[in-house]
Amino acid sequence: MASDQPICDGSLSSTDFQNAANAFAEKWKKFNSGLPEWTWIDCSNRLGFAAHGISDGYLSLQNTFIPRSVKEDHDEVNSNDNQEHFDSATLVWNNISDDGDRFDFHVVYSHSYRVPVLYFNAQTSDGQPLNQDEIEKSLPIKSSEMLMESKWTFITQQEHPYLNRPWYMLHPCGTSEWMKLLLVGHSSTNQYLISWFSVVGQVFGLKLPFEMFEKP
Amino acid sequence: MVIADESRKAITEMQGGEKEAQRYVWDGAIPLQVHLHDSEVTTLPPPPPALILAPRIGYLPLLSSQLKPFFSGALPPGVDTVWFEYKGLPLKWYIPTGVLFDLLCAEPERPWNLTVHFRGYPGNILIPCDGEDSVKWSYINSLKEAAYIIHGSSKNVMNMSQPDQVELWRSVINGKLETYNRISSKLKLGVMTDDFSEKINPSLKPQHTGNETEPTAPLKASRIPVRLYVWSVDQDFEDLEAVPHFESWDQISYINRPVEINKEGKYLTLHEAVKSILPEFYPNSVNTDNKNEEKVIKVVRIQGIEPKMEIPFSWVVNNLMNPDYFLHVCVYITSAGKGKPIST
Secondary structure, three states: OOOOOOOOOOOHHHHHHHHHHHHHHHHHHHHOOOOOEEEEEEEOOOOOOOOOOOOOOEEEEEEEEOOOOOHHHHOOOOOOOOOOOOOHHHOOOOOOOEEEEEEEEEEEEOOOOOOOEEEEEEEOOOEEEHHHHHHHHOOOOHHHHHHHHHHHHHHEEEOOOOOEEEEEOOHHHHHHHHHHHHHOOOOOOOOOHHHHHHHHHHHOOOOHHHHOOOOO | OOOOHHHHHHHHHHOOOHHHHHHHHHEEEEEEEEEEEEHHHHOOOOOOOOOEEEOEEEEHHHHHHHHHHHHHHHOOOOOOEEEEEEEEEEOOOOOHHEEEEEHHOOOOOOOOOEEEEEEOOOOOOOOOOHHHHHHHHHHHHHHHHHHHHHHOOHHHHHHOOHHHHHHHHHHHHHOOHHHHHHEEEEEOOOOOOHHHHHHHHHOOOOOOOOOOOOOOOOOOOOOEEEEEEEEOOOOOOHHHOOOOOOOHHEEEEEOOOOOOOOOOOOEEEHHHHHHHHHHHOOOOOOOOOOOHHHHHEEEEOOOOOOOOOOOOOHHHHHHHHHOOOOOOEEEEEEEEEOOOOOOO
């Protein structure tokens, strides 16, 4: 299970997930200084989760504000502007602004789908939890359309596998399909989460600085 | 090609491979005595409890069409959102009723006394439920997940025709096993070849009918959908009546991990399957020093029974799985101090 082997079917083993999660968190810290950091939440001591791989757990990014102002920007994106410009200046989030919704993101490995799954919860700036309608309204218009059109990507409320509480998640049943296309020919498992987040992050209007895509 | 009903039935029986135990599972029901919560009673005298049979493979919110008329006269004005509670614990409606019973009643309680609420939905603990539609989508999502585990793709479920999807769902909630087997066989989710039953009864062996373009032999899946509900009981117990009550969902680990079948042609027993998911409870024969700290598996319960651990896993899966193609397994864990673990 060498981590530099190309991924063919778009899926990831649980061991590779942990390695990819580390690589992602490290690069994130390096190129997004000033933003909250992803931390690995170790759950190995939970009943039934020991003795599986290096350290059973998930990646967590807490208290991330998504300012309301950005939401309009996506309306004006030129339709033939396919060239995504990954520029750290387009990063739309910060942890200082207080007039936005506050999101918690967890990246959890699904043993069923063998892919990472994004779980999230959201609160308004004054601490009220957002319901599904409010969340969908608070997302960039483009992604609302994407959610409407695509039967592969949609938000559902599910039980968080480690917290046993209802959380929102982007349904993973199509993830390996589009990851397969995204990873054609050139990727190592360490790059997996970076490529993956470049897609799921878009749902929230989040872009990664292009430096993160460069090989170490 | 038009197939006469009779031959279609024959094909279905071979493909779906209806088994006696599967019939028992589908017919299984739990007698409930449902009380309306005191805070929602506005009449004197309060309404009597409702007695109702809840199918094992069903889901609690589906009972609301029968319970609501029974209690509606006593309810305060407001919007109804039904949820259930057992000894103060809100019940997760997306877990099949039989699994809840096996998990929460160590010693089966008959009738099972539940409390129903129509107000004050605990949204911080339970996923929202807007009636039958929510339950249906939860079921379909689970089926999709199972299909993905078995096939590496959920397409067979996603591409199911609308009428088939409706009929499949109806068959589950109405307990129509023949319809279920007919529709679900189209999904080609043959989980495992049941070598065991084939050996003792060769007529069960699937045969080619020539009527289908695709092969009818069940696929040999290398991954089997399994959901484990692991409850760690704080104190050791000698018999099930002594098991303390379950107080919070935090006492449970909900483990959704497929059983991987690697070795071709080798029997996999239930013991080996559980061990592959929970190796931590099967320490090597070399004992560690802190023996009293060790936790052991005390009870493995599936569909209300505690099967012998040496029976073939293929038989367990094919006969005892739920209609979402998951095998739901309840496991009680206790410390090894005094009690004797189940067969190893």
